[in-house]
Amino acid sequence: MRATPKLIRLLVICLIITTTFTVHLVVGKQSQHHAAFEPPDSGTVVHGKQVNKVAKALYPLHPFPESPMQVSLSDDDHNHTSSQPPKPWLAAVICAAADFEHRAAIRSTWMQLFRDVPFDGRFVVANPGPQWTAMVAMENRTFGDIIVLDHLQEDDVTANTVKTLEFYKWLVSHDYRYEFVSKMDTDLWLNARGFWDKFLAPRLSNKTGVWKSTVERTVIGELYYTRSWDLVFPHGSMYTVTWDMVGLLSSLQSRFKVVTGEDMALAVLMLKGRERANFVNFRGTEKFDYDDRDSRGDGTAWSRASTHPNSTRHALYGTDPIAIHELKDSKLWRKVADCFDETGLKKAPEPLGPDRTPFSVHWFDFWDFVGFGHRHRSRFDGIPDFLWSFQDGSWICDDIWNLGKTKTGYSAA
Structure with missing residues (x-):
């Protein structure tokens, strides 16, 4: 007896459902979790994959030429020689030295659109090397918004491991203090006004004419769990930390010298140092x-x-x-x-017609x-239940992140 096409289709559908259900059960199985304050040894992780720790030297790390506009602007803001009080928020985009196109797009869109919001917009690059130094120097003389970490070479391993932490160390060593420091990627559009109004302004005081944070040891971001490396950490496309967290992470990095995925590194450092921070979590709509x-x-x-x-x-x-x-x-x-x-x-706006949504x-x-x-x-x-504990009236995730009285950690200040 030959199987009909209808029966074959039914069998295929049943097979797909059975396979999916099995995978669902396997994936959902609880994994072995690391001990308290003992981070797993993930090695060096770049784009979710382990790589060799040592990046080959590509070019001599010559000092980057001075950028008078940037230095003058920073000195005015932070030494109070200008008539304007220092801005409380640094919005820093981590990018490659040669990524001129993305920097231009960001400058001309959200940085320009929300220019009346009290933030300093900056781009953070490693040493541009002989190929790009002249062009980046010219760009910085024009816009004055590039921070150059000229002790780091430009390569994929550096960019995705220690670059953000080295940026924090640079801020501390140069005493460029901000109440909040945001790190973000070049492919992230930021509604700076919405972020300021909802997340930062409620956590700032301006009673004396100078902005001061009303919270301590706080991270604002999107908590993310990776089963592969058994860690919960702020997703690296954007997170924001208070100034005391900049100092804490800088000192922990100087002490432990962690080289792994840059967002994972925050969790590893906090675990190694037996530290804890408050966490404000973005909703999926935000x-x-x-x-x-x-x-x-x-x-x-x-x-x-x-x-x-x-x-x-x-x-x-x-x-x-x-x-x-x-x-x-x-x-x-x-x-x-x-x-x-x-x-x-x-x-x-109201839709002009029916949604044309793909079948997929x-x-x-x-x-x-x-x-x-x-x-x-x-x-x-996606954070497993076994990573949560309730201690002294607060929800704690992975021994590191204190989300307060509610497990969601949403944005109420």
Whole structure:
């Protein structure tokens, strides 16, 4: 008896469901967790993969030429020689020296759009080397917004391991103090006004005319758990720390000399030093990876009606978007930028027609509906229950992160 096409399709569907269910059970199985304050030995991790620790010397690390505009600006702000009080917030974009295009895009979009918000926008690069030094120096003489860590060479290992911590050490050694220091990637669009209004202003006081933080040992970001390395840490596309955390992480790095994925390094250092910090967690509606397939399909970045706004990946929805990640493509960058003006996020217009959502998106919707999909959950929701403890009235994650009275750690100051 020959199987009919209908029966074959039914068998294939049953096989897919059975396989998916099995994988779901295996993935969901609790892993062996590291002991308290004993971080796992992850080695050097770059883009989620282990690599050799030693980066080959590529060129001599000659001192970077002085940039008069930047030095003058920094001296005015921090030595109080200008008529304006120092700005409380440093928004620093970690980037490659040769990434002129992204720096230009950022300067001309969110840094310009929200220029009245009290932040200093800076770009952090390693030593440009003989190929790029002259061009970067010329760029910095024009804009004065580049911080050059000229003791570091420009390579993938350095950029994704110690660069952010070396930037913190640079700030401390030069005494360029800010109440809050944000680190972000070049492919992240920042709603600086929304972040200031919702996250920073409520944690600052200006009674004397000078901004002062009202919180200590605080990190603002998106908590993320990696099963591969058994750690919970702030996702590296953007996180913000108070000034005392800049000093603490700098001293811990000088002591322990950790070389691993730069966002993972924060958790490793805190564990090694037996330290703890307060954590304010972004909602999935506030910080997310942009997914153009989740948009209406009308050429805008606004989401379809049936989006999952708390998931890790989606298009723009509601009034919350603050940090939109994975905008490496210039067309996607402009598409997201068009949804903002000087006041922040624009109001989404009424759709002109039905959503033109690809079939692949509906396929993920189906698996989420039947309970087997993880695509539509947030990174925070992926943290296993066994990593949480309730101590002295606060929820603690992975022995490091204090989220306060509620397990969510959302943005109430």
